[in-house]
Amino acid sequence: MTTCPTLETERLILRPFTDADFEDYLSMMDSPEVREALRISEEEGRAEAWFGLAAFTGQWKLRGTGLWALDEKSTGNFVGRAGLHNPERHDWPGVEVGWTLHPDYWGLGYATEAGKEAVRYGFQELGQEQLFSTILTDNYRSQAVAKRLGFVLNETRNLSHYPDEPHGIWILEREEYELRFS
Numbered sequence: 609m610t611t612c613p614t615l616e617t618e619r620l621i622l623r624p625f626t627d628a629d630f631e632d633y634l635s636m637m638d639s640p641e642v643r644e645a646l647r648i649s650e651e652e653g654r655a656e657a658w659f660g661l662a663a664f665t666g667q668w669k670l671r672g673t674g675l676w677a678l679d680e681k682s683t684g685n686f687v688g689r690a691g692l693h694n695p696e697r698h699d700w701p702g703v704e705v706g707w708t709l710h711p712d713y714w715g716l717g718y719a720t721e722a723g724k725e726a727v728r729y730g731f732q733e734l735g736q737e738q739l740f741s742t743i744l745t746d747n748y749r750s751q752a753v754a755k756r757l758g759f760v761l762n763e764t765r766n767l768s769h770y771p772d773e774p775h776g777i778w779i780l781e782r783e784e785y786e787l788r789f790s
């Protein structure tokens with residue numbers, strides 16, 4: 609099975625996570641802005657963040673999908689995570705493209721830049737016909753990233769792993785991607 613490749617965009621390196629990233633990763637996941645947006649509960653702390661990171665990292669080996677660590681080329685700083693998420697859930701729509709940045713790096717276009725490379729990888733390397741993004745209905749910044757990448761809202765429904773609130777299920781068809789970016 610595929611391991612996580614290292615890729616490059618204009619301003620970012622997309623690379624595999626290592627255990628040495630954990631404190632930077634935790635600092636992002638523990639920020640009030642990210643906790644609020646992802647509805648991370650008060651009970652979830654270091655241990656849950658580490659298990660999450662381990663699951664995303666292991667997903668590369670098991671499924672050929674997962675998240676990249678994002679480094680800013682100009683400084684070498686860790687700025688966030690982005691990539692492809694395809695967990696074993698009966699009502700999961702398919703291969704999802706996702707993005708989370710440390711709040712210090714919001715407003716610079718990095719999520720869209722990394723998301724575009726993840727979308728390219730999903731279509732060109734994984735051969736998907738459709739990609740998805742599941743986004744809570746009040747997460748306007750994430751919706752804006754999805755729109756910039758050509759995703760459209762397909763439906764709104766509750767997902768079994770998070771039944772408390774509906775998610776928008778955003779979809780990008782290969783044909784639309786090729787029209788926009790090829």
Ligand SMILES: CC(C)(COP(=O)(O)OP(=O)(O)OC[C@H]1O[C@@H](n2cnc3c(N)ncnc32)[C@H](O)[C@@H]1OP(=O)(O)O)[C@@H](O)C(=O)NCCC(=O)NCCS
Pocket residue numbers: 641642645646707708709710713714715716717718719720721742743744747749750752753
């Ligand atoms: C969702 C999230 C990744 C979006 O981050 P973001 O910085 O708003 O998105 P982008 O990186 O695409 O940046 C877009 C902004 O950068 C600006 N920008 C500046 N320079 C830019 C450049 N060179 N290229 C593109 N955009 C640029 C854009 O104008 C836009 O500004 P705006 O916020 O005033 O509209 C971020 O809010 C986040 O991490 N949220 C918490 C986690 C989360 O919700 N994840 C998604 C779950 S579904």
